[in-house]
Amino acid sequence: MVNSLDNNPPHQVVIVGGGFGGLYTAKTLAKAAVNVTLIDKRNFHLFQPLLYQVATGALSPADISSPLRSVLSKSKNTKVLLGEVNNIDPEAKQVIVGDEAIAYDTLIVATGAKHSYFGKDNWEEFAPGLKTVEDAIEMRRRIFTAFEAAEKESDPEKRRACLTFVIVGGGPTGVELAGAIAELANQTLKEDFRNIDTSEAKILLLEGLDRILPPFAPELSQEAEASLTRLGVVVQTKTLVTNIENDIVTLKQGDEVKEIASKTVLWAAGVKASAMGKVLAERTSAECDRAGRIIVEPDLSIKGHPNIFVIGDLANFSHQNGKPLPGVAPVAKQEGEYVAALVQKRLAGKSLPPFSYTDYGSLAMIGHNSAVVDLGFMKLKGFFAWLFWLVIHIYFLIEFNNKLVVMIQWAWNYFTRNRGARLITGQESLTEFVISDRNYTSADNKQPVNV
Secondary structure, eight states, X not given: OOOOSSSSOOEEEEEEOOSHHHHHHHHHTTTSSEEEEEEESSSEEEOGGGHHHHHTTSSOGGGGEEEHHHHTTTOTTEEEEEOOEEEEETTTTEEEETTEEEEOSEEEEOXXXXXXXXXXXXXXXXXXXXXSHHHHHHHHHHHHHHHHHHHHOOOHHHHHHHTEEEEEOOSHHHHHXXXXXXXXXXXXXXXXXXXXXXXXXXXXXXXXXXXXXXXXOHHHHHHHHHHHHHTTEEEEXXXXXXXXXXXXXXXXXXXXXXXXXXXXXXXXXXXXXXXXHHHHHHHHOOOBOTTSOEEOOTTSEETTEEEEEEOGGGEEOOTTTSSOOOSSHHHHHHHHHHHXXXXXXXXXXXXXXXXXXXXXOEEEEXXXXXXXXXXXXXXXXXXXXXXXXXXHHHHHSSSHHHHHHHHHHHHHHHHHOOOTTOOOOSSOOGGGOOOOOOOOBOTTTOOBOOO
């Protein structure tokens, strides 16, 4: 901790959230003349860009997680508290963690976002999203249990439902999930079962817009769709999901309505702000957008509260090009580093220009030797894009042991096409994994739906 040499106590910085934004804020303040308190309800930092690999059995949760205390152990001015902030008091300059009040001079909120079902929260029961370790483990359970159930199922229609995987959302997460499941079905599991041919699995990727990977250049979206098609994924754009219930996904494509029988529906279609967004709005009168994100000032502070900053997925920063910055790790990282620098400048009686995000590009893995990379000035696809994706993700993993373990695991997977973390964990038993009796047809013409 920082020891004051005069009668003035050290500046107290409280960071809520240990994701990319919060962690990089703390790391940047490691040698500053301030006391830092990082509060998170988890004791680890999660590398979310690789969560889909946990969900598909390529990696284990520990491979992409780093204990916060370990990461910040050399930051002697920083302490980590395990707890959940449930309220703040801007007047008293305190955050409330359970029954404890923690004082701050500067508050930085980086609690991220969670998946949004666009007002259909009941869909979460049938279509889990992918934001936490628990989400990834639940997805993994559903994916591998589906193959196990199909192995035991004698009814052809029910078997098809077990082997039909629907991914809602054609952004990077949806694309990467679809490619990984296709590789599971076509390669990893192909020799593991006796009663089913896993390559007969149907993987549907649904996107409401006219192309997948909307933030990428159109030619890369086309390349991604072509690569997925070669893997056996059925990509359906301009497709809206109107209902998910009882293992039935209802789709609307133009004027046509279809129903798809699927035991495994995975959600990658939207996000909304964490619950802390509502707390901040109520306590500070901050303005929120439709997703519940806090609309921040050019320096990432809340209007009327210059000592409270919101960064990462919880922030709506629209001062650069009129559109909110995307909810990706590089944005949170740069925002965290900026706020840390601004705090130090203010303590020295100085300031900084408004925050400006530098976009170094977008990446998405499609499958074995296949990815797309959009760097703006250069676009890559195929093997070299795949290699670039690997290097970047290894580089940004937090701890050396994670980098080493993931490199070894990926090398093993590359040469053997094997995914060693194919564990089914959870409370639901296989006997409960059944498909209801029904003749699944199009809602319009009552003819069987082909997927």
